[in-house]
Amino acid sequence: MTLIPWLLVAAWVWPLLLAWPVAGQGGSWRASSATDGSVTAAVSSTVPITVPSKAHWRGFLTILGPLPALLAALLLPVGTRLELPWLFLGTALELDPVGQVYLLFTALLWLIASVYSAFSLRTAEHAGRFGALFLLAMAGNLWLIVGQDLFSFYAGFAMMGLASYGLVIHDATPSALRAGKVYLVMALLGEVSLFAALVIIAQQTGSTEPSPDDLTQLTALPIALVLFGLGVKAGLVPLHLWLPLAHPAAPVPASAVLSGTMIKVALLGWLRFLPVGTQALPEWGGLLAAGGLLTLFYALPVGLVQADPKAILAYSSVSKMGLLMLVLGLVLMEPALAPVGVAGIALYAASHALAKGGLFLGVGLRKQAALQPALVQPLVLGGLLFLALALVGAPFTSGAVAKYAVKPVIEAADWPWVAAAVAVSTVGTTLLMGRFLWVSAGTRTHSAPGYLWPGIAWALLIALVALFPFVLGKATSWATNSVAVPLGVVLATLVALAAWRNPDWLKPLIGLIPPGDLIVLSRPVGALVKAFGGWLWRPIGQLAARIAGFAIDRYERVCNEPPGDVERGLRAWSVAGALWIGILALLVVALLSGEPLLDNGEASSDQGGIQADSGRQAEAIANEESSPD
């Protein structure tokens, strides 16, 4: 079956092709005219669906997007490789083991999110634009998973980054726009440093598809740049500022995918472009691990004080990514842990993605699902509870299996207290999830039509999450977190009871730290930079202005004064005559004093007798003596 490897290409090209017809969904600029259909029909001739008046069918195309990727993930054996030397700068598409896991959960989550978006946003304003950007982001995401070489990774990364900016600012509310701006600035910074890193990697390893052994030759600079570049995407603490702002601002399916799959890409990048397992990087690994720990513990308290459920979930993603970074850091410090660690990270990422995606979609459903409110809402709440437990890693859930997979790395870490710290963090996360349930329970629902299919898709997701431990995990793994989680639950119920009795007890804590916490600092820093720039630029600007002014008025004065007849003086005969005779004299002197005359001048001037009759005679004689030769 030679066709199968082309599935790898179809995985990411297919959504790209769908992007344009979906974009046309809102009707081209001439909404009314009949030609509208023909244009888009010409392009997407592959879809024979008849054209309803408002052409909603294009919205459903987004659902078709992730299908090839899902098929590739399920059908293709690991290691199928496709070399396309002519595409871009020499593309190599391959399904490595980590890639396969990533592809699976990414495609799954994109599929469910696209179902959700196709139905929920169908009648929304600018649906076409959202659909197109959604597909572009999906294509970028899939391309970088499947593409092994540097270029594909960077191309996917950039496309995904820019497209998701469009998703974030879809609602065009002021907060969404501000979030979008922050997101874009930080994403671009990340991208640029990733570009520099990849260039140096390509140069130092000499190949565009560096294997872990080639990567051992890397020096400090590329590693730092990769860590910084992907750290922004992963939400490493000082660089996480955009995450809590962007995710809540984006529409539900977008934030589900953002939190679920997009931020996981950073881990994939690190796994691919850092010498995992082949070289011990004690200092970089330690730094990453410490960063992870810091992120893990920083995000929890801030998340607890948030008011918006999506902000809480965003902070929980940040902390979970902190945990994964910790594990990766440990693996980097101790290469022997690599095989176990990488598998653990992949599994953990998968479980977190599905759970977090489900939670976000659940929040969406909680807000808008309308069917017979009596029956649906409790179901939604139940689902949310289950997903929260899975996220926390309660026993018998996917979280437990994932934690079990990761535990050996944590235990083997040379810092003994790491395991204890992780346990405490699990309790913290449980508290956070409790807070989330409390808040989402309190949200009022304003129902909107058309949430049947999203509900079904959500239910499917929950079923998958439920099946996750039994399909992948070994029996022993089900029992992990058996101590930490119940403790967390107990604490959570206690606090809930206390808060329920007198609500204003915790009131001051809520909203203490606004989402995107450190961003507040940026305003003064920005002002400082502007002031410094102004202070530096002003003198140069003034100098330039002065010079320009001087030159212009000089030019003006010279050019505009009336030409006047300067030549009048020259035209006077006496002046002209004087000049002329002056030149004549100069010429004679120059000729006489010239060397040809000097060397044989004597022969010609014998002094013979002179008779001069006129009055000038004396002068002539005087002149003769003084004659040059």
Next chain:
Amino acid sequence: MSQMLSWTALLPGAIVLSSMLPGAFIFLVKEESHVLRGVLNMFGAIIKLVLVGTLIWGVFLGGVFESRLTIAPGLDLVLHADALSVLFVTLSSVLWLVTTVYAIGYLEHSPNRSRFFGFFSLCVSATVGIALAGNLLTFVIFYEILTLATYPLVAHRGTPEATRGAKIYLAYTMGGGVALLVGAVWLRALTGPVDFVEGGVLSGMASTLHPQLIAIFLLLLLGLGVKAALVPLHGWLPQSMVAPAPVSSLLHAVAVVKAGAFGIVRVVYDVYGVDFAAELGLLIILGVWASLTIVYGSVKALTQDGLKTRLAYSTVSQVSYIALGASILGPVATIGGMVHLVHQGIMKITLFFCAGNYAETLGVHKVSQMDGVGRRMPWTTLAFTVGALGMIGIPPIAGFVSKWYLGLGAVEAGQHWVLLVLAASTLLNAGYFLPILYKAWFRPPPDAWPNEHRFESRFETMGALLWPPVITAAFCLIAGLLAAAPFSPLEWATLIARREYGL
């Protein structure tokens, strides 16, 4: 004249004449006879393309194409086609065809079109002449003819601003031309006739002459820098944006500006030889100057509200990429510089075409008026987006490829600071392009456009105006996506680098 002039000797000359002769006839064409003028234009463009095609094939097989005309004893007008010149010739001829179509559409009812298209063809012949120039004298001759031929185009509209812009343009380029002339003559006096030879001519000069050679390089750089819009000498570019869109797209994005950059590449590689230039420390000067221009151009572009002026400043910064590529020692950076010569051309011409479309169809001249343009003109704005993202260097569009090779070359040569410059430039480009895209796609359109006039065409604007930007945008994508394919700009640039470095 006695020996039979084989076609290899005639081809370069024919290429230059293929646009000059129609141009000369167009001058005499009456104003109302559009068809004749159109036919002459297209005839010239297509013939040139065919000839260039055969030239590409010939040079690829290693053939030598040279037409030599002795103006006076010791002064030869030489048109010699080597790999580098073919790159530039192909770029200008392809884009000339596209721009001619665009110009015919753009200047539908405007006056003085015979004069316009006459000078337009003259410009292209001068550009092709510059590309094919075989020695420094021919280069200087065609360099000045280009100045002469572009002056009437910039002043074409006849408004006071147009004449003022043209006057400023002339002041700069005339000064530059004279500097180039003095440098060329000084070099000619020192070393005899200066033919462009791959790998450079001057490496064998006595060391006593080195200070003079450095002075000559600075003079040549000054002369070429005016057209390549290096920082202090770039003043004319934003001013000459008063010219009609086809002029600012072909000339100020491709022909004139590239002539300067191409000149710098010629001088560095084929006159001095890149190793000798490095030995004299000239590459450092060029590198620093180019980097300054890159950053300065982008910073200035941030503050410009006029769409075309912003694009002009972006050109100022982008063209210096080529100079930067030339200033880094190493084949990879050379490839980066050369390929950017093509990529910047097709991307920038797309942007200028779109700017022209907005101006012509909606009367939008300022970035602040660009709200909701995406809704009104989706195809043009899509082309604009492709061009803009390409300029920023977002893969898979062509801009990324050249930025990648420049970066790789810089790192290979150990000049890591270049990465910093590239990063800064990318961010700044994003800084002034993304807001435009945001306004175009995400802002609601105003209730009435400044002066919209609907064309009876089936699409958003006239066919002749719409298809050129879409085609060039497609070129950008193809040049990016199929960069590694044979006969792509990247492959040809690699061929040039291989021949320049004698690998």
Next chain:
Amino acid sequence: MSAQFLYGGAGILLFALGLWSLLVHEALLRKLIAINIAGGGVFHVFIAIAYRGDTAPPDPVPHALVLTGIVVAVSATALVLALHRRLEQAEEPAADAEVLSESASASSAAPPPRTPAERTPGTPHPETPHG
């Protein structure tokens, strides 16, 4: 040969005097006369060097040259005078005075008689406007 130097020197001095007067005096007629004197001086030099002692006949070539020179000088003088009169007729107030003499008082200084063989009729008397 001192005679040749004597007369040749006189010719040169005449030339110098003519130049001086041409360059200093404003009046056009004085300038014209000065030029004729300078011309005369040059012709004088020619004639002086033609002298070959009392015995041998003088060298005819300079004589012929001088004859030709004189005719040329006459025609030039005629044209200058005609231009001058045409200029006066134009009667505009002489804006650039330095070229022209005081327009009104063109004194009719009769030209000093020069070579006996030739009576140049060329200098017209300013006619009193007739009838």
Next chain:
Amino acid sequence: MADLLILPVLVPLLGGLLATALPVRSALVGTLAALATSLSGLSITLLVWLHGDLGTVLGGWGVPLGIGLSADGLSAALLAMASLVALAISIYAGSYFAGSAQARHFWPLWLLLWSALNGVFLAADLFNLYVMLELLGLSAAALGALTGKREAIAANLRYLLVGLLGSLTYLLGVALLYTAYGTLDIGLLGERLGPTPIAATALALMVSGLALKTALFPLHFWLPPAHANAPAPVSAALSALVVKASFYLILRLWTELFAPITDIGAATLLGLLGAGAVLWGSWRALRAQRLKLLAAYSTVAQIGYLFLFFPLLASLPPGTARDDLFAACVLMALTHGFAKAGFFLAAGLVQQKAGHDRISELGGVAQRMPATTFSIALAGSALVGLPPSGSFIGKWVLMRGAFETGQWWWLPVTVLGTLLAAAYVFRVLSRAFGLEPTPLQFVTNARTEIPALLLAFASVALLGLAAGPVWAVLGFGAAPA
């Protein structure tokens, strides 16, 4: 074959006489005579190109007694230029003066001027040159005053006086030479002349006399008013041809006859005056308010360029480098001849149509006559020395010579001159881009616009791209680079 040399002088003379005699048909006679004269001139050039220098003595009396005529490379080249330019001027004048009373006065004087011009280029006898110069000066002044306007007459009066002064000084120089060497023939003189004070004085006198007539820098005061106020064809002839005759004489005297005694000092003096001319002429041209005044000052500047060659020629030993410089100097003279004639003819058309030639108000007219504006543009680019033109080649060789002889100080002069020239040419051309309606067709009046266009085109394309023949005519052949 050598006695064909007299034809270029005899034919226009006869034509002039006939035109005087038949005033009514003077235009027809004039045009026919013009054709015949240019044919004879060009045939002489062809003969010189094919068979080398030609020489003959009139009257069959042998050199010392009779008057010799000679045509070497230099005079052949200038003769060719004069023939072509004068032919174009004649065709132009045919329609310029059509129907006006001045025609009957124009043609005889014009043909006499042309005959004198050819006489100067062909003469090999010093006194004969004096008579030719006088005939040239007289007829030029008479032609200049043709319009009858006040300024024209005043200017031409001054021109005539200056011309007389110059000729007399020249004659004194000839007298001194005759005193010392007893012959008037240039060839014989060349052999007898040695580095003696009398030769130096004679050279000084002759060169300064001719400098007055060729309007070298401080002595240029008479040229602008004279050339600016003359009718268009006359000012074209004055600027392109008459001024060139005296320059040609200075060049011939300086580089051939008085070669033994000219030295670097004197040559540098001429060079300095030339530099002054370039800068002062260009600056005044930039500030001129009238188009023809601008063209006149540009003539002063271009003559300055020609004198820049003298110091370089003086400091180079005879060889290919010196030949290249000499040929470049001739090429610049030729190009200036064509370009300036084209410029003046076109300017005349603009003045005729607009009624005035104030540059600031020429916009509208310039656009309604595209062919004229185009020839002003071509001629302008040749005057500035932009590449496709012959003067670019000239400047290239001049600069190269300056570098090779180490006299770098002529470079800033050339550079500044070029920039100023560009400024004043484009000051005029920028007027051509206004909001006027599009002209109907390219050529409005063929008989006047075509000659101007062809002249300008010759200076740009012909001499620019095919300057080889100039080297060949001068006998330098295809010298190695």
Next chain:
Amino acid sequence: MKRDLALLLGILLALLAALLLWALHATLALEPGPRLAELASARLEQTGVSNPVTAVLLNYRAYDTLLELAVLLAALLGIWSLGPAPAGYQRSGPALAALVDWIVPLAILAGGYMLWVGGHAPGGAFQAGALLGAAGVILRLSGEPSAGLPGEPAQRWLVVLGAGVFALVGGGLLASGFGFLTYPPGQAKWLILLIESAATVAIGVTLTAAYVGGRPGSGTAHNGTGQSRTVQR
């Protein structure tokens, strides 16, 4: 400012004169030899005239003389181009009229003699022409508006006559293979006489027309008398 400028000019010119004198002296001291004198007189008899000056003028350097006539013509054309002739003088009183009746024919006669004697003694075309010119001037002064000149067409032909005949003779000789102005041995004398007489007439008319000072045929009475016949009052 005028004073010191004149002084400066004086000093400069004095220096120039001194220089020229010194140069002349230096040359004459060198005994430069007979120059062209012997050569001219040696071959005098072949020139067909015995007066050496006329030989030089009309044989050795005939070309110069031709051009000299052209110069004269150019001057006249210049004068004609400047405008119509001014009005003449009043009618002269009886005494002057009588004097004129005598002087004019006498001048014409003297001119004819001067023309003839040129062959062997000082004289020739120019002197004769000058006399005729003088006659014309006298006529003009005596109130004769046309100064004895014929009508415009005739006047134009006469004026052109001198140089015309000279050039045609030269051209003819050139055409017949002798070379421009190379007189065949025998006919030199007659050709010179022919040229001289034509030149005399032409010079006479030219000088008179120049004195009249304006375009002919502008209203001056046309009395049709040929120059050679005496003029009635």
